[in-house]
Amino acid sequence: MIERDLAHRLRHAASQHPAVTLTGPRQSGKSTLCRTLFPSHAYVNLEAPDARDFALDDPRAFLDRFEGGVILDEIQRTPALPSYLQVLIDEDPRPGRWILTGSQNLALLESVSQSLAGRSAVLHLLPLARDEVIRFDAYPATLDETLVAGGYPRIFDQGLDPADWLGSYVATYVERDVRTITNVGDLVAFRRFVELCAGRTGQLLNYSSLAADAGVTQPTAKSWLGVLEASFLVHRLPPFHANLRKRLVKQPKLHFYDSGLVCWLLGIRSPDHLRAHPLRGAIFESWVVSELVKHSLNRGEPARLAFYRDRDGVEADIVIETPDRICTIEVKSASTPSTSLLDGIARVRARLEATGKPIETTVVYGGDELQERSKGTLIPWRQVAERDWS
Known part of the structure; x- marks a missing residue:
């Protein structure tokens, strides 16, 4: 298996916090990543009925077995377990002892936020960028x-x-x-x-x-x-x-x-x-949005993305606002570079100038050549990950 971009952040989080919670969709590689990074930890998949029944029936005895650390996979299947973990972490706050994974975002994060606030770092692993x-x-x-x-x-x-x-x-x-x-x-x-x-x-x-x-x-x-x-x-x-x-x-x-x-x-x-x-164009747009979300999460940062559309039909598929600038991104599936691809996004720039911030105008398109034009920048789809959007 390849090295995942989140690996560095996950290692660092485990060196700083008693617990790390890794969420993401099923089959995004959470278990593989955790078992690769923490090979000395025990591993328990709480999807297994016998393991889940043990954790539900006698949570204290279940957790007491893992003095050297454990990866608890699909932790949302035992929603009460984080409450028992809280006691153990307060008694022994060694970093990186508890690695929790789950594939149901709302249920898992609610359980962690209630029981492990301040004790567990929370990271998200999406499918491959x-x-x-x-x-x-x-x-x-x-x-x-x-x-x-x-x-x-x-x-x-x-x-x-x-x-x-x-x-x-x-x-x-x-x-x-x-x-x-x-x-x-x-x-x-x-x-x-x-x-x-x-x-x-x-x-x-x-x-x-x-x-x-x-x-x-x-x-x-x-x-x-x-x-x-x-x-x-x-x-x-x-x-x-x-x-x-x-x-x-x-x-x-x-x-x-x-x-x-x-x-x-x-x-x-x-x-x-x-x-x-x-x-095809809408699917490509979702792919670009997802790529930007993945790269933010892999850096351990929230994805602060939005889109612009007003009642006049002026729109930008993606807007990234930072303290000192606004980056506007339009997504076009066309493979041939052309200044006309920048026409729509240029209208957005005129609207956003009222914010007083510098405006960057970019189009991610389906071609292969990076081009700087007077109206903005044409970015090939392959280079989405190479640009520092933050």
Whole structure:
């Protein structure tokens, strides 16, 4: 297995804190990373019924066995365990003794925040970023191949067909994991809901439209979307807000973390199929957003991304605001560099100049050549990871 970008942050956190909590979607590589970095720790997978029953029935005796440190995988399966860990950590605060992993964000973080506040560092491991994917001997070379393959490590580590693996992943997620997060009575309807969400990646989130298309109520649609967020499948990108005397949209945008999963849910099984698909641009936009989120999290920083859109239709797909500047990013799937690609983002620059901050204008596009133009910078898709967006 390759070295993950988060490895340095995880080692450092374990040297400073008694516990480290690593969250992320299933199959993002959490267990592999932890077992690689902490080979002397014991390992317990709480998905195993016998281990889980022991931890639930006699948590003190269960934890007392791990004097030398332990990796507790899928800790959300035993939500009371962090409360018992709190006592042990207060008695013996040696750093790096407890490594916790979990794949259900909301349940796990609520348990950790209540019981292990100030005792556990919290890190997030998403599927592979592009600069991690290219560390494998065989990796997708073109943009369309990259989008269809996605970033789940096992696909590249074992040379699997993305469509076959992702099909099994979705089936396992819908049939098993959803039941452990919430009481979804109709799994067929829920799967249809997930597919409808895939068709809305990179678009404004309209709950009434989504609920109507899925044949469920708006509260159900919001609850099910929360399930997808808790599972690290989707996230909501907030709109940019500033005192600009402009009427800005208030709805968030919906994005999937993994482009390969979106492609599979939309029935896209090959790069050739994607190349002619009407949602190719939206899938590419979600991929770029996900890359920026991954690189922020791998540095141990929150991803402070937003998008700009006002009632006049002026928009930027991504806005990154720092104390001293604002970076605006438009995503274009076209492979040929052209000044016209910068026309839309240049309009956003004019609107944001009222903030008084310097504005950087960039377009990430599907081509291969970095170009500096008078209106801004054209950045090839392969170089997204190489730029310091912070």
